[in-house]
Amino acid sequence: MPADSSAATVLADVEAFCREIRPVEELCYVERRHNDELVPLAKKHGVLGLIVPAELGGRGVDATVYAKCLARIGREGTGVRTFFSGHTSIGQYPILRYGNDEQRRRYLPKSAAGDCILAFGLTEPDAGSNPLEMTSTYRREGDRYLLSGVKYLISNGSIADAVVVFAYPADKTGSERRMSAFIVDTPGDTFVAEEITAKPGMYTADTGMFEMSAHPVPTANLLGNEGDGFRIAMGTLISGRLSVAAGCVGVIEDCLAEAIEYAKTRVQHGKEIGRHQLVQEHIAEIELARAASDAIVTRAAEAKRDFDADPGNPELLAKSDLAVAEAKLFAANAAWRAADHAVQVFGGRGWSELYRVGRHLQDVRVCRIYEGTDEIIKLKIAASVLGKDWAAFH
Ligand SMILES: Cc1cc2nc3c(=O)[nH]c(=O)nc-3n(C[C@H](O)[C@H](O)[C@H](O)COP(=O)(O)OP(=O)(O)OC[C@H]3O[C@@H](n4cnc5c(N)ncnc54)[C@H](O)[C@@H]3O)c2cc1C
Structure with a gap:
């Protein structure tokens, strides 16, 4: 990964990535298939951790430079940019902003290196504009939480290695029933994901849904405090x-x-x-x-x-x-x-x-x-x- 994180260098790397992704993206689009070269090319140009601090393996740019990067990426198509939104803007960002040091060390370097693709799972089939109506739940069992529920229309949702997921406590009611956020590792029989392909565009980008069935999440993966x-x-x-x-x-x-x-x-x-x-x-x-x-x-x-x-x-x-x-x-x-x-x-x-x-x-x-x-x-x-x-x- 390039070490120089000055804005000009980062933007030059984004430019190089965009030039290489364009022909691949165009071919995938007309063939209506997922762009599998996006992650390898983004990795090659060191653009998978744009907002992640340099000491955690990223480029550490601020919101103004990041916006310029995304504007450049947006020229290559909303599908390409949506990958970055899922992985970085709503994947790495909550870990960076609300995670503890240990969570940041565990997830940010590997996600910046392209070895852990991230997503953000808030929406459900019956809870979109009003996420408070979600029905996903968690219950604590020893040193882990068990999460159950369905998340729908999630960018990178069927390719992610870890997802920031939101759920309510199963055993609480009234004002005590406040949702919590978790970093959820996706592998395992209790986490079943699939790609949503019936969409009029963005064929090259992954939009997924997944079902968690008492999916185990270590208590160390709670983001912030319960209820946050x-x-x-x-x-x-x-x-x-x-x-x-x-x-x-x-x-x-x-x-x-x-x-x-x-x-x-x-x-x-x-x-x-x-x-x-x-x-x-x-x-x-x-x-x-x-x-x-x-x-x-x-x-x-x-x-x-x-x-x-x-x-x-x-x-x-x-x-x-x-x-x-x-x-x-x-x-x-x-x-x-x-x-x-x-x-x-x-x-x-x-x-x-x-x-x-x-x-x-x-x-x-x-x-x-x-x-x-x-x-x-x-x-x-x-x-x-x-x-x-x-x-x-x-
Ligand atoms: C390609 C794609 C990628 C996505 N990626 C993600 C992701 O990564 N993570 C994630 O969590 N979600 C994601 N979403 C989900 C997205 O955020 C929701 O689709 C969106 O919030 C709307 O929710 P809904 O589809 O359930 O529509 P609904 O909430 O059912 O809304 C239907 C219509 O009713 C209107 N409406 C609802 N409530 C009101 C109100 N009070 N007043 C006026 N109008 C209202 C809406 O504006 C809309 O026009 C994605 C969606 C798509 C299509």
């Missing part, structure tokens, strides 16, 4: 949302580059289509989406960087939570519209998985759903400016 789960989940989602928003900037950048090139070369009615004013309107809309998304994501990344430097500060937490929610909502919608404009510039070829813009359009749609749907993020933003008493749900 909801706080850990919500804190982790700030990191996850920023990664989605940053990836969307990359999607828009790529749509712009593709649309410009196509508009300058495709000729109809005797001239390059980029000379038709209505085509220029599409280009202008994509550029506007890029500039605005880049600005709002940069602002959010700076707020997150400041919070990470002072994690006990409730004001910085609230500020970064809001800024990141705004960035996620804005950039996800801007990317969706930008991809639509780019597809229009490409005409019939745009409506094809053989072209990058068509793939972006179908893949980026999920960014308006995961890590908080548009609706949930809007309600969150409104509650934070109206005041908690006005929250549409609790």
